[in-house]
Amino acid sequence: MFDSVLIANRGEIARRIIRTVRGMGLRAVAVYSEADADLPFVREADEAVLLGPANPAQSYLDQEKVLLAAKETGAQAIHPGYGFFSENADFAQAVLDAGLVWIGPAPEAIRQMGDKINARNLMEEAGVPVAAGTREPVTEPAEAAKEAARIGYPVMVKTAGGGGGIGMGVAYDEESLAKAFEQASRAAARFGGTPAILLERYIERARHVEVQILGLADGTVLALGERDCSVQRRHQKVVEESPSPGITPELRARMLAAAVRAGEAVGYRGAGTVECLVDADAQDFVFLEMNTRLQVEHPVTELVTGVDLVAAQLRVAAGESVTLDATPKGHAIEFRVYAEDPKRFFPGPGKIAEWREPAGEGVRVDSGYLEGNTVTPFYDPLMAKLCVYGATRAEVIERARAAVAGFTVTGPKNNLPFCAELLDRAEFVSGDYDTGLVSRMRS
Structure with a gap:
């Protein structure tokens, strides 16, 4: 070490x-x-x-x-x-x-998974389900129209090398495809990525569910359960939970097995995440992408498994053997506390005049700021992650309501009112929601 x-x-x-x-x-x-x-x-x-x-x-x-x-x-x-x-x-x-x-994982694993088209092709070869889509980069609008007709509308349009939902759009016909293609191309140029565009069949009423994997020094790849990340604004996650309330035990088993195959296909070492889109109606899934790093939402996995993922990363990187029981127990939800307008979700930086974190059984707060600090406009506006754990999802929701109410931030704008609103939304409380939830809340 x-x-x-x-x-x-x-x-x-x-x-x-x-x-x-x-x-x-x-x-x-x-x-x-x-x-x-x-x-x-x-x-x-x-x-x-x-x-x-x-x-x-x-x-x-x-x-x-x-x-x-x-x-x-x-x-x-x-x-x-x-x-x-x-x-x-x-x-x-x-x-x-x-x-x-x-x-972290080997540079070659990062490179292989960084290109979404290459990652798709690799996963398909490894027996991991992928959505109908393009196997080669698309660089021209006419080519995109031809591929979309082959795949069948609606299609998701995204940059081949982008991340975090940047530049993503849905096209339902040729006219909206042209707009989505232009938007993705601009995003690729703005963020210095490859100009290549990827098209995939778009799943209506999809859930975004990801599997936490850990590649050990001896080559073993473990799956440490899944996280549901379907509460999103602008294709970016806001709330995550584990286990997902929207998948059956049979589907969970298939997703975890596929995630292990994905890790093995690239000789993965350390903590990583295999992201999937789940068709909530058909109870089936397809590979979305692989994040070759620790995720923002890793605390929910830590809470339900008792595994310190950072400690595991350090031990794997040092070549040490890691023995752990990764069987998930209970339920956990994470709320990302952003310095942003809770209605339109635009950043709202500023000096923190008051900062009081909630406490209590099952409550964990990972924060980057304290009272007197300033949230500047130079970086992502994430201020803290409010994580709540309990024996059941119902218990966690009750604890979360109290924790959100007990979290005080004044100065910068913040999205705690949105978190409170979400916890009273019947669709979320029931667990029967999808990636369109926030859009419906704001329509």
Whole structure:
């Protein structure tokens, strides 16, 4: 086991990783931008290095500065968290080339799964169900129209190399396809990705369900249950829960087995997630994508399995054997607390005048801010993750109502009122919901 870890991230995920790193008796090194100098993660690390200005390109995404910080502090390993460098195969390779330990899967696995078309084809070859779609990149509107006619409308249009729902759109006919294709192409150019577009058959009334996998040092791939991530705005997750209330035990078994095959197909090591779309009516599923990193919503899996996923990542990266009982017990729900307008979901940064976190049985809060801190416009507006655990889903919903009511944030706009509204929505409470839930709430 290495003795020091540099966390190449910020905010709540940096705090969460620091907690486990120090709990294991290792030294935690933080890096930060000028905008984040007063945030808790900087103080809580054993050592912290200023990278540069707020602009991520000059701080968190400056590869040379991050590697230099590791060298100067004597850090032996780098944990990327999520976002930033977490799914950057070139950075992972640079870490290894510098003689450091990369806490994540092999660069080649990241590269293979980073291209959605390549990932689809690999998964299909491995026996993982995929939706009808394109096996080659689509770069021209006329080509897209031809492929859409072959697949059959409606189709989902998305960038082959994008993530987080960026640029995604649904086309129901040739006219809307042209608009969706242009939107996805612009998004690909804006975020520096491949100009290639992927088309897939769109599933109406779909649930977004993902399986947490853990690839061990000996090559074994484990499935640690699933998470339902169907509560989304703009194709981005807001609330996640485990287990999913919308799948049968038989479907769950098939999804977990497919996720293990997916991990084995790329020789996966460490924590990763196999994301699927579930046809709630047919009780069937198809592969969506694979995230080669720790997920924002990993706490719900930790709560139902009792497994510290960050500790598991560290042990796998160090080559240690990992023995664990991953049988899920009980139920957990995570609410992402954003600095955003709870109606239109536009970012609303600002200085935090008051910050009071809820407590109580089954309540866990992973936060990146404290009273007096400022949520700046430079980064994702996620302030905290409110996680609630209980023996049953009904118990968790009751506890969640109290926890949301007891979470006070003043200063920045925040989406806690939306969380309270969701917990009173009959569709969510029943468990019979899909990815269109938030749109229906705002229609």
